[in-house]
Amino acid sequence: MFEHTEHDAKSSHALMEISDVSKIFTTKHATLPAVDGVNLTVNAGEVLCLVGESGCGKTTTARMAAGLSKPTAGTISYDGQDIWSLDKAGFGNFRTAVQYVHQDPYASLNPIRTVEATLTAPLRKHGLAKNGKEAWEQATQLLRRVNLTPPENYLSKFPHQLSGGQRQRVAVARALSLDPKLIIADESTSMLDVSIRVAMLNMLGSLRDDLGVGFLFITHDLAIAKYFGWQGRTAVMYLGKVVEYGPTPEVINNPQHPYTRALLDAVPEPDPDAAARKLEGGGLKSAEIPSLANLPSGCSFHPRCPIAEDGLCDVKEPALAPVARRSVSCHVVQREDGHPGDRIRPPEPAGATSTS
Numbered sequence: 340m341f342e343h344t345e346h347d348a349k350s351s352h353a354l355m356e357i358s359d360v361s362k363i364f365t366t367k368h369a370t371l372p373a374v375d376g377v378n379l380t381v382n383a384g385e386v387l388c389l390v391g392e393s394g395c396g397k398t399t400t401a402r403m404a405a406g407l408s409k410p411t412a413g414t415i416s417y418d419g420q421d422i423w424s425l426d427k428a429g430f431g432n433f434r435t436a437v438q439y440v441h442q443d444p445y446a447s448l449n450p451i452r453t454v455e456a457t458l459t460a461p462l463r464k465h466g467l468a469k470n471g472k473e474a475w476e477q478a479t480q481l482l483r484r485v486n487l488t489p490p491e492n493y494l495s496k497f498p499h500q501l502s503g504g505q506r507q508r509v510a511v512a513r514a515l516s517l518d519p520k521l522i523i524a525d526e527s528t529s530m531l532d533v534s535i536r537v538a539m540l541n542m543l544g545s546l547r548d549d550l551g552v553g554f555l556f557i558t559h560d561l562a563i564a565k566y567f568g569w570q571g572r573t574a575v576m577y578l579g580k581v582v583e584y585g586p587t588p589e590v591i592n593n594p595q596h597p598y599t600r601a602l603l604d605a606v607p608e609p610d611p612d613a614a615a616r617k618l619e620g621g622g623l624k625s626a627e628i629p630s631l632a633n634l635p636s637g638c639s640f641h642p643r644c645p646i647a648e649d650g651l652c653d654v655k656e657p658a659l660a661p662v663a664r665r666s667v668s669c670h671v672v673q674r675e676d677g678h679p680g681d682r683i684r685p686p687e688p689a690g691a692t693s694t695s
């Protein structure tokens with residue numbers, strides 16, 4: 340969709356580092372490890388897609404990356420600094436540089452504010468516009484940037500007077516008003532019709548190309564990751580953990596983890612129930628995701644996994660390890676790749692005698 344320029348490859352540096360990050364929610368009834376030991380890096384101008392089924396911890400990770408929620412453990416660094424050790428001014432700068440675009444703009448746009456007020460308020464608040472005229476001019480430029488033209492047709496509108504796609508573009512324009520280095524887009528196209536979705540993705544892609552904005556792009560749909568994040572990397576999450584992580588073409592064209600393979604088998608399937616049935620039909624033993632409150636032993640994917648081995652996968656938790664130009668956490672895949680961890684073998688059945 341959009342070209343990867345030489346400039347990007349050379350100028351890429353780690354903008355955000357998510358290191359060993361966990362988030363545990365404690366409710367009256369349970370302790371929920373929503374995110375468990377996640378490591379991710381987003382380079383400047385790069386797209387990192389975070390993919391997985393509902394409830395796997397994508398939004399929780401995204402909210403921590405945006406500084407909206409504090410990790411239970413681990414660190415989120417922006418430009419080399421732990422965001423939770425920044426002083427108030429430093430944290431404020433981080434919050435302007437990293438903008439969060441919510442999947443439902445209805446939830447984030449103030450219903451009683453016009454588009455103009457929505458766009459000019461942050462400009463005035465952060466001193467990016469000296470006066471009302473300058474703020475108005477910048478607001479019109481922002482609307483052009485997100486292809487809402489002519490801008491004059493939109494400035495006086497309220498959110499309810501816009502279509503879903505237009506609202507989403509206003510939310511992106513507002514995020515852009517503060518000249519962010521990184522946009523965290525949480526399923527920001529999932530509520531749109533397919534053609535509007537594609538137009539929106541193309542527009543976001545042009546921001547990356549023209550402005551060098553990096554993206555942490557959250558989606559449950561690998562087809563979207565393929566379309567939007569082809570030049571970047573993709574991390575597949577399952578029950579709070581990253582199970583496969585690498586360059587998007589590697590992950591999509593040659594998936595290694597059985598969960599990634601199953602997710603790809605289920606693409607494209609807009610109806611979640613049909614997708615779940617397809618997941619089951621596509622080789623998974625079950626469409627049911629185990630509860631975070633009662634995680635399976637060993638590899639938490641093993642009860643659904645078509646290649647799980649008794650005595651191995653239900654006993655020992657796999658770690659991410661390099662396999663075929665990406666990282667994968669699967670004992671069986673790692674063993675087949677000749678990984679040093681391959682010496683783990685299922686125990687001999689009771690009564691079996693060794694012939695050696």
Ligand SMILES: Nc1ncnc2c1ncn2[C@@H]1O[C@H](COP(=O)(O)OP(=O)(O)OP(=O)(O)O)[C@@H](O)[C@H]1O
Pocket residue numbers: 364365366371373391392393394395396397398399400559631
């Ligand atoms: N504030 C909270 N308190 C308790 N549990 C929570 C809280 N927020 C999220 N969870 C739980 O943490 C898990 C991960 O949720 P999260 O929203 O991060 O998943 P997700 O992959 O983004 O799902 P979706 O695609 O449906 O948004 C879920 O089991 C969810 O119920």
